[in-house]
Amino acid sequence: MFDINGVYTELPWLYTGLAAYALATVVAIQGVIRVRGGSAGATVNRSYEHFVLGFAAAGVALLAMSLGERWIRIGHGPFVDLFELLMSQLFSLGLIYTLIYWRYPVLRASAVVALPLMWVLGIWVLTLDPVGSPFPPTYYNNWLWVHVGFGKVFLSFCLVGAGIAGVILLRGIERISSWFRQMPADAVLDALAWRFMLLAFIFHSLMLVAGAVWAQDAWGRYWAWDALETSSFLNWLVLGASIHARTTYKIPIRWGAVAIFGIFIFAFLTYFGAPFYSEAAHKGVI
């Protein structure tokens, strides 16, 4: 675990950040389990949410330190290899989810779904080699920041939508349904989840436009159907089609929740499958 120039200084921050996320996850799950015993209208102590919020915010701050340390060590931002892409995504997903958790108490119980989803990334990053990669010449472009930034907001809103959709689906399991009694009815959750998916659609569109501008500057073409471009366009198409279908047909709430979860998985595979498959964020173009 040692670089020729010294230790991987970002790792202690990364590990403690992941530990903070883990604590937030455990406390969130324990909290909703405690809620299940009450009857409708009964007072429930939700003070545990202070701790979830605190641990999640601490995780975000520690991951920010980790990213900063890595940036100083390798000399460039987290844009090239899978290790730093996952680190960066853990930070941005955590940041936006924590802000939403803080701002919208009605959605807090969905952390039981959203935080474990983030843990897929958390476990994955632990299996990767943290050694840095050189920064490709085509990445010295401000549109890269815009493109990646919009992408992060898109995936974060997808995560929020998937968290709410997950609650709707878990409520179908009798033993678990009582965990989410403090959340609104499924119909309301459904409307809220799709609201976040429409927001995700807006940011996905912005991500595609910013990516096309960057690609035009960097590689002399705005679209070339590489692995990531094809997958993200299909993802945009599926999300757009789902929104159209929902506005036109009476899609059962559970089916809608399955669709949202499917879109999130598709987005997840686009972000972390295509780069993993092609080794660089955009295969063959650096």
Next chain:
Amino acid sequence: MMIVLRYMASTRFTLAGMALLGVGAALSYDNPVNTPVWVLVVPLVLLAINLLSAILTNARINRRGGLLVFHLGLLGIIILAAIGRLTHMEAHLEIIQGAGFMQDDLMNIRSGPWHSGALDKVMFVQGPYTVDYAPGITRGLTHSHVMVPDGHGGWAQKIVGDDRPLIMEGYRFYTTFNKGFSTTLTWIPDRGSPVTGTVNMPSYPMFEFKQSNSWTPPGGKEINFWLQLKTGLDDKAHWVLDARQARGTLVINSNDRRIELQPGENAVLDGGVLRYEHLSSWMGYKLFYDPTLQWLFITAIIGILGLATHFWRKFAALPIHSASGVKPDWSKGQGNVAVNSGAHVSAAVHKGQNNV
């Protein structure tokens, strides 16, 4: 007419078009040579007809400003992308240091049937370039110096490279990884006038150990060249490729004779004398032309802003808290709240359902 338009505007048609476009996109992955462009053109034409019909007949779109702008934006993108493909041009170019751009030097030209740009007005002269390399011969930034007309009868220097193309008359010239060394040679035949030209060696440092080429001078026999380069290349350290700092010995194989030439030296060969004038370099460019680029960008941004406006207008009046029976009062230190039975669902949110 309206019946036909309403039929064409149906969401089923939209979903079918999207599904077809999805199949077309999947088939287009990695631009396979055996996939026809029609897998994308057909669904895009269907979706354009569907979009136009919906804009004209669907009150849920044409009476909502934001949604209308978004759908007009989508239609505009399809039309502009089609015009772009019909008028575009792509090509490659290798240009030697000190030489001016000439249309005849373009290779691998692909252009749309309506392409009619002012390529004949493009004028620039290639200057020297440098390329930074990280340890492991990992390519970094390229700085290519070019001279362009300054508009007052003189020349101005520009530095282009990587994500900074040279843009002239709408044509965009991008530096590529393909670049290398060239030798300027003069052939002085036993009879006739001398001829001066250049021989480009393969891309460097990609083909560091294959810096060879051949040339048949007018009236002479084929001459095989090999260029021994001293560029300071070090695969374990940072290094800058700069032809001005490089030294090259030209090795000639002719009639089983091996002759080594330094710049300025001559070799007597069958049929004449070959003079190695000097070492130079060449840069490979990718040329791209599409007159719709900026309009595509503007149309896309306006369309997305339209959708964002629709979202804002629709949901600003329905804050997420309105769906909540829980709003902890953090100022009192405790988040004690009443369990929401789900019975008092916000009517406003209910109303918004299926209408995102």
